Amino acid sequence: MKGANTLANILNVVNFLILFPFIMAIIIGLLKKASPLRSAVIIIGGFTIMAAAIYVAVNVLLSGNKADFVYLENTELHNHIVVALEVFLMVLVCFLSIKYKKFYAIIFSLVGTIPVLWMDLTGRAVEGLNHIRIDTFAAVMYLIVGVVGILICIYASGYMKDYHHHHTDVQDRSNYFLALMFVFLGAMFGLISSDNLGFIYFFWEITSVCSFLMIGYTRTQEAVDNSFRALWMNLLGGCGFAAGLIYCNLFLGIANLSQLTGSAATSKFVIVPVTLFAFAALTKSAQFPFSRWLLGAMVAPTPSSALLHSATMVKIGVYMLIRVSPLMYNTLTGIMITVIGGFTFFAASLLAITVSDGKKVLAYSTISNLGLITACAGTGTTEGVWAAVMLVLFHAVSKSLLFQTVGDIENCMHSRDIEDMHGLIIKLPRLAFIMMIGICGMFMAPFGMLVSKWAALKAFVDSGSVWLVIFLVFGSGSTLFYWAKWLGKICTVIHQSFELEDITPRSEMVSIFPLTSMIVIMCFAFPWMSTHMIQPILDEAFHTNIPDVIGGSDVIIMMIMVAMIFMIPIGSRILAIGKNSKMTMSYVAGVNAGDDRHYIDSFGKERALYMSNWYMDEIFGEKKLLLPCIIVSAVLVAVMLIIVVGGAF
Amino acid sequence: MTVSIIIKALLYVLLAPFVGGLLSGIDRVFSARMQGRQGPPVFQPFYDVYKLLNKQTTVVNGIQVLFVTAYLIFTVFTGALFFAGGDMLLVFFALSMSEVMMVLAAFSTNGPYSIMGAQRELLQMMCYEPMTLLVAIGFYYANGSFMVNDLIHASVPAIVQIPGFFIGFVFILIIKLRKSPFDLSTSHHMHQEMVKGLTTDLSGGNLARVEIAEWYDTVLMMGIVGMFFITNNPISILWAVIACSVVFFLETLIDNLFPRVKYITMLKVTWAVILVFAGTNLLILNVLK
Numbered sequence: 001m002k003g004a005n006t007l008a009n010i011l012n013v014v015n016f017l018i019l020f021p022f023i024m025a026i027i028i029g030l031l032k033k034a035s036p037l038r039s040a041v042i043i044i045g046g047f048t049i050m051a052a053a054i055y056v057a058v059n060v061l062l063s064g065n066k067a068d069f070v071y072l073e074n075t076e077l078h079n080h081i082v083v084a085l086e087v088f089l090m091v092l093v094c095f096l097s098i099k100y101k102k103f104y105a106i107i108f109s110l111v112g113t114i115p116v117l118w119m120d121l122t123g124r125a126v127e128g129l130n131h132i133r134i135d136t137f138a139a140v141m142y143l144i145v146g147v148v149g150i151l152i153c154i155y156a157s158g159y160m161k162d163y164h165h166h167h168t169d170v171q172d173r174s175n176y177f178l179a180l181m182f183v184f185l186g187a188m189f190g191l192i193s194s195d196n197l198g199f200i201y202f203f204w205e206i207t208s209v210c211s212f213l214m215i216g217y218t219r220t221q222e223a224v225d226n227s228f229r230a231l232w233m234n235l236l237g238g239c240g241f242a243a244g245l246i247y248c249n250l251f252l253g254i255a256n257l258s259q260l261t262g263s264a265a266t267s268k269f270v271i272v273p274v275t276l277f278a279f280a281a282l283t284k285s286a287q288f289p290f291s292r293w294l295l296g297a298m299v300a301p302t303p304s305s306a307l308l309h310s311a312t313m314v315k316i317g318v319y320m321l322i323r324v325s326p327l328m329y330n331t332l333t334g335i336m337i338t339v340i341g342g343f344t345f346f347a348a349s350l351l352a353i354t355v356s357d358g359k360k361v362l363a364y365s366t367i368s369n370l371g372l373i374t375a376c377a378g379t380g381t382t383e384g385v386w387a388a389v390m391l392v393l394f395h396a397v398s399k400s401l402l403f404q405t406v407g408d409i410e411n412c413m414h415s416r417d418i419e420d421m422h423g424l425i426i427k428l429p430r431l432a433f434i435m436m437i438g439i440c441g442m443f444m445a446p447f448g449m450l451v452s453k454w455a456a457l458k459a460f461v462d463s464g465s466v467w468l469v470i471f472l473v474f475g476s477g478s479t480l481f482y483w484a485k486w487l488g489k490i491c492t493v494i495h496q497s498f499e500l501e502d503i504t505p506r507s508e509m510v511s512i513f514p515l516t517s518m519i520v521i522m523c524f525a526f527p528w529m530s531t532h533m534i535q536p537i538l539d540e541a542f543h544t545n546i547p548d549v550i551g552g553s554d555v556i557i558m559m560i561m562v563a564m565i566f567m568i569p570i571g572s573r574i575l576a577i578g579k580n581s582k583m584t585m586s587y588v589a590g591v592n593a594g595d596d597r598h599y600i601d602s603f604g605k606e607r608a609l610y611m612s613n614w615y616m617d618e619i620f621g622e623k624k625l626l627l628p629c630i631i632v633s634a635v636l637v638a639v640m641l642i643i644v645v646g647g648a649f
Numbered sequence: 650m651t652v653s654i655i656i657k658a659l660l661y662v663l664l665a666p667f668v669g670g671l672l673s674g675i676d677r678v679f680s681a682r683m684q685g686r687q688g689p690p691v692f693q694p695f696y697d698v699y700k701l702l703n704k705q706t707t708v709v710n711g712i713q714v715l716f717v718t719a720y721l722i723f724t725v726f727t728g729a730l731f732f733a734g735g736d737m738l739l740v741f742f743a744l745s746m747s748e749v750m751m752v753l754a755a756f757s758t759n760g761p762y763s764i765m766g767a768q769r770e771l772l773q774m775m776c777y778e779p780m781t782l783l784v785a786i787g788f789y790y791a792n793g794s795f796m797v798n799d800l801i802h803a804s805v806p807a808i809v810q811i812p813g814f815f816i817g818f819v820f821i822l823i824i825k826l827r828k829s830p831f832d833l834s835t836s837h838h839m840h841q842e843m844v845k846g847l848t849t850d851l852s853g854g855n856l857a858r859v860e861i862a863e864w865y866d867t868v869l870m871m872g873i874v875g876m877f878f879i880t881n882n883p884i885s886i887l888w889a890v891i892a893c894s895v896v897f898f899l900e901t902l903i904d905n906l907f908p909r910v911k912y913i914t915m916l917k918v919t920w921a922v923i924l925v926f927a928g929t930n931l932l933i934l935n936v937l938k
Contacts, residue, residue, distance in 0.1 A: 423759070425712075445739075445746035454738055461786055466935045469786060470779075470928055474920070477778035484749050484771050488756030492764075493710040554736050561743065564726070568719045581706040581714065586760030586850050596759045611764040614772070619913065 010059050011071050013052050014134060014193055017142075020049060021186030025179040032175050034161040039507060042157040042178065046150040049185070053146025060139040061532060070130035070195070078131070082202045083120050086113055089209050093231070102228045108235035112242045116201065119246055126248075128255030131196040136536040140389065141192040141319060144396045147518075149185050149311035151511040155404050156181060156303035158507035162411045163301050170218045177217055181307060184210045188312050192319065195256045197245045204241055204280070204316065208234035211313050214304040215297050226296030233293045237283025244276030257323060261541070274324045275333045275644040278378075279637065282337075285317030285370045288344045288633035294367060298359040302407030305359060309366045310400035315392060318370060321377040322388050326541050329380030336640035337378030340633055342471035344371030347629045349478040350620040356613070358406045358416040361482060362399065365442065368479065369395050369449070375468055376456050382538050382546045383459035387452050389534050394448035394522065398441040401515040405435045408504045408512075418486055419612060423494040428502055432490050434516050439490075441519040443483045446561040448522050455549045485613045495585065496595040523562045527555050654733045661732035661868070662725055669864025670694045672871070672897065679901045694864075698857045706853030709758040716754035717855045723747030724862040728869040734798030737785035744781065744869075748774055751847065751859070758850040766846025770834035772912050776919040777821035783927045784873065787814035790934045801879045806888070808877040813930025815877050817923045819896055824919065825870055827863075828904035831915050871897065 024045045031038040060069055090113040097105040119125050134142075160174035184207060191203035208231065216227030248254045252269060260270065286294035294314065298305050308314060321337065328334030345368050352364035369391065376388035409424070409431055410416040424432040441447045453476065460468040504512075522529070527548070535545050550558075585592035588609060590599040598606050618624075674691040681688025708714055727743040730736075748770070755767035789795050791810040792803045800807070808815055824831040835846035843849075848859055874896050875889035910918075 444749065445742040450742060454742070457738065457782070457786070461789060464935050464938065466928075466931050469783075469931065470924070473779040473782040473786075476782065477775040480745060480749075480778055481771050481775040484752060484774075485768065487749070488753055488764075488767055488771075491712065491716075491753050491757045492759045493712055493757050494759050495710075554739055557730060557735060557739060561726070561746075564722065568722065569715060581708040581853075584707040584709060586709045586758045586763065587844065588761055589844065609761060611759070611761055614768045619916075 006059070007069075010056055010069065010134075011132075013056050014069075014132065014189075017049065017052050017056065017146075017189045018186060018193060020045075020052075021182040021189065024049075025182040025186070028182060029175050029179040034157075034164075034172075034174055038175070038178075039157045043154055043507070043510075045182075046154050050146050050150040053142045053150075053189075056134065057139040057142040057146070060134050060142075061136060061536070069134035071132055079120065079198075082199065083117060086117065086202055086205065089113070089205055093209060093212075093235070097228075100224055100228065102224075105228055105231050105235065108232050108239060112205070112235055112239040115246055116198070116242050119249060120198070124250060125198060126253050126255040128196050128198075129259075130256075131199055132193050133195040133258065134193055135540050136533065137319075137322070137389070137540065138192045140393070140533050140537065141315075142189070144315065144393065145185060145188045145192070145311050148396045148400050148515070149188065149307065151515060152303055152306045152311065152400055152404070153178070153181050153185070155306070155407075155508050155511035156301075158505040159303055159404075159407055159411070160301065162503070162505070166411065166414065167218075173217070177214065177301065177304070180210055180214050181303065184214075184307060184312055188316070191316060195258050197248055197255060197257055197260075200257065201238075201241055201245050204284075205238055207284075207313055207316060208238055211297070211304075211308055214308075215300045217300050217304070220299070223299045226293070226299050229296050230293035233283050233290045237280040237290070240276045240283070241280035244273035244280070247276065248273045261324060261327060269648055270327060271331055271333055272645055272648045274327045275640060277320055277324055278328070278333055278337050279641060281317035281320040282340065282374070282637065283317070285314045285321075285374060286367050287317075287340055287371060287374055288347060288367075289630040289637065291344070291348065291367050291630075295360065295363050298357075298363055302359070302403055302410070305363075306400045306403035306407070309362065309403060310396045314366060314370055315396065318373045318377060318388065318392060321374055322385055322392075322541075325377045325380050325385050325388070327380070328378055331380075331644075333640060333644050334378050334380050336636055338375045338465060338468055339378075340636050340640075341371045341373070341375030341378055342465075342468040342475075343629075343633060343636075344368065345375060346371075346471045346475040346478070347625065349475045349482065351622060351625055351629075352482045353478055354615045354617045354621045354625075356418045356615060358409075358418050358421070358486075359403070361418065361486065362402055362406065365479075365482070366395075366399060368475065369399075372453065372456055372472070372475075375471075376459060379459060379463045379465060379468075381459055381463050382542050382544060383455065383462060383549055385538060385541060386530070386534055386546065386549050387455035387459050389537060390452035390455060390526070390529075391449070393529070393533075394441070394452055397515055397518050397522065398438055398449060401512065401519065402435065402438040402442070404508065404512055404515070405431055405438060408508060409435070412500055412503055418489055421486075421489050422611075423492045423497050424490045425492070426494060426497045427500045429499065430502060431504065434512060435490060436487060437516055437519055439483055439487050443479055446523055446558045446565065448519065448526060451526055451550060451558070458549060489613055494596050520562075524559065658729040658733040661729050665725075665728060665865050665868040666861055669861075669867045670698070672867055673864060676897070676901050679898065680905055683902070683905045694860070698860050701852075701857035701860070702854055704853040706855055708852075708855065709760065709850050712757045713754050713850070714855060716750050716757060717851065717858050720747055720750040720754060721858045721862040721865075723750055724865050724869075728865050728872075731797055731869055731872055734796060734801075737788055737795045737797060737800070738782070739795075740797075740869075741781040741785055745774060745778060747862075751862075755847045755850070760850045762844040762846060762849040765843055766834045766849065769843075769912060770847050772916065773824050773831065773834055776831075776916055777824050779920070780817050780821040780923045780927060783923065783931070784814055784818050787811040787927065787930070787934075788876070790931070790938070797876070800876060802881045804880060806878045806880050806885060810934065811877070811930055813926040813928075813933075817927040818873065818877075819899070820922050820926075821919060822870055822874075822896065822900055823903055824915070826867060826900055828900050830903075830907035830910045831919075832904075832909060833912055833915065 090109050093109040094106050164172045187203045187206040194200045212227050212231040215230050216223050254260050283290045348364045348368035352361050373388045373391045376384040406416050442449050588599040590601050599609050601607050673694040678688045724747045731740045752767045752770050755763040788800050791807045792800050835848050871893045874893050878889040878892050879885050
């Protein structure tokens with residue numbers, strides 16, 4: 001039995017979680033130079049936030065009655081603050097747009113903000129019920145943002161120092177960058193705690209502007225261009241969200257998200273805001289045709305990519321989709337969203353084959369996996385949502401680990417190209433090993449992502465979505481190709497190659513080790529996660545539970561597989577397999593010059609030898625595939641908006 | 650129940666290498682006769698592997714052995730999972746995992762022919778992966794379960810409902826059994842532009858392990874072919890055996906008829922075949938359901 005006292009405590013902690021990151025941002029903003037003090041502030045503050053997030057999440061997950069965690073009915077003061085800050089964001093965007101002469105961004109900003117302001121200030125907005133509610137899904141998101149997000153911030157405190165060490169041409173504004181990361185986390189906590197659509201919209205816009213500022217960090221021409229691309233795409237999504245918000249308030253008299261999702265039977269017009277929110281979610285989650293902003297986002301220092309790709313930005317989009325998922329069941333919106341998601345999954349995985357920049361491969365893989373999540377949410381079935389939430393969890397952990405490792409490799413080798421990672425296992429064994437676990441986590445059999453994909457496949461088969469099944473099976477073929485060739489590149493053992501100095505600072509390892517262990521632990525823990533984290537979400541969203549998607553004997557077999565993966569290396573050590581074999585050089589159809597990189601040809605001349613990976617650029621290259629993909633999906637999005645939204649009037 | 654599962658798995662682990670080796674021998678005899686040669690004795694593959702096991706193993710590096718061992722263990726595991734009546738989807742996921750181990754073994758050597766073989770092998774996997782997953786889905790549509798144990802109690806053979814999947818699967822078996830025209834990554838014949846591809850830098854015991862793993866794999870593939878014909882009627886086993894023999898003969902015939910194609914042709918042709926046959930079949934099943 002929980003006392004009212006504990007409840008009040010938890011709600012106070014929620015307040016703390018939303019506000020404290022902003023305070024952290026101000027403190028960090030004041031600490032200009034990279035110093036032990038700043039790192040200490042980030043680590044102590046970060047772990048405080050993490051502990052608070054875990055405290056709230058665990059309490060919510062363990063509590064019997066999730067309806068307890070709602071509050072904040074009277075919000076006059078809060079509303080004034082929100083309005084003031086929205087105006088501030090709009091002015092900021094306008095100012096920067098004029099400064100960099102990108103005037104189109106002003107239009108999107110004004111179109112998105114002014115109608116909402118008008119609605120708020122003229123008192124047309126519906127006074128909702130509780131503005132804040134923490135349910136199971138919010139608790140799960142708390143864990144992602146609180147644990148993965150904070151680990152990335154801690155990683156960033158060490159990374160930015162090295163970054164400016166290597167990039168002397170970039171002005172050191174690392175305090176500003178780190179502060180932005182905390183603002184981002186604060187906005188994330190705010191967004192997932194809010195039930196009031198106006199609040200959600202406000203935090204939604206903060207994340208858009210924040211990501212824009214982070215992408216433009218280096219202030220090079222490329223960074224500025226890419227940041228404005230991210231800005232206009234996200235503001236366009238923001239306009240969609242604003243339209244949905246206004247429609248809810250003025251025509252449906254709904255102010256809260258939970259009212260909307262609970263009102264499926266009451267009004268057939270509910271689908272209009274749902275479609276608009278889904279449209280906004282597509283932009284945030286970088287689905288085709290809006291993928292290019294995420295690809296451009298990699299110009300920024302790696303921590304921002306890690307943050308945008310794993311714990312925050314793109315996850316907001318799918319968060320919204322999963323929230324409205326039950327309303328999309330068997331509607332045109334649902335079908336279009338699943339098709340766009342499935343298409344994105346397949347197309348992005350083909351594009352990922354053709355690029356060799358490590359961060360770009362990760363970016364395409366993010367887009368592709370988010371496509372899968374989008375497709376799952378779009379089916380609107382219980383199994384679909386199960387798979388979607390699982391994918392969100394596993395993807396957040398694996399992707400943030402991979403980005404951080406690529407960042408460290410770049411700091412050590414001054415390159416993040418996959419071709420340069422040839423023989424990484426000899427050059428940087430520790431990072432190579434972590435990276436292998438991260439990559440395996442993304443696609444190999446007993447690891448998490450595959451479990452979720454498997455569930456997704458079952459969900460699609462059961463819901464009879466033939467096209468999705470086909471997208472998924474072909475997409476898994478190409479996914480396997482691009483990950484496995486990267487894995488192979490890392491595993492290559494080159495003779496007469498030496499270990500490089502691993503300059504990864506300890507603060508980064510503080511972040512990398514927990515993430516690595518989480519990938520491994522989550523392999524074992526997913527049945528538990530299913531019962532304690534995902535089933536309650538289904539219960540809240542659909543008021544029903546499902547039998548275990550993957551259960552019984554399969555789980556045991558998967559455990560055996562995980563055990564085998566770890567036993568084989570250990571076992572071979574003990575049994576000394578291959579210890580008494582004769583060593584030789586690899587066969588090069590000539591005389592191997594001894595270092596695997598040169599051979600002596602028939603004229604006795606030494607010639608260089610290099611094995612590149614396959615990219616098949618001429619078949620699925622960006623030049624060939626990207627534009628058609630964008631056009632096809634843009635047509636799909638347009639059709640969805642015109643038929644559903646236009647049809648309602 | 651548990652005991653019978655363990656017995657089935659054990660039987661596979663013990664018997665599959667003999668069946669697989671024998672199939673490999675028969676394949677070589679067939680091929681020879683088609684080419685008008687006498688050919689080796691049927692038991693030749695066993696002699697070969699025995700000899701390999703007794704040879705000194707030279708390795709390029711230590712990790713190579715690890716990956717090859719993992720490949721063998723996971724292949725055996727995959728087959729045991731199938732014959733013990735496990736989940737079809739899991740069988741195919743485990744299968745691609747074991748294949749990745751083999752690819753990594755080749756990558757780790759850093760030899761040009763090995764790596765080329767590895768890249769080609771990955772491409773081959775990309776070609777057949779959609780079909781293997783679709784086979785599992787097809788069985789699910791036909792009989793409502795992913796578990797092999799439930800599927801073998803069907804009242805009507807699955808082939809009646811999913812002939813398109815069968816055609817697609819027989820087609821990708823050409824890749825899986827390393828038959829020309831799709832034997833891009835390695836082949837049974839030496840002296841080619843890729844030397845021995847994937848297995849160039851393997852020798853002695855290592856090579857023997859790969860050979861044995863492929864025997865296990867062949868038996869697993871034939872088991873899946875048989876699944877299309879198995880029902881709760883014991884006589885259906887006879888049909889399954891006949892079907893396996895016909896398919897195996899067909900694969901050998903194709904091997905001898907067609908020259909190797911370019912990788913891009915392979916990708917286009919296999920994906921087209923999968924889409925046309927299995928995709929259409931899936932669409933029809935979904936409409937009828």
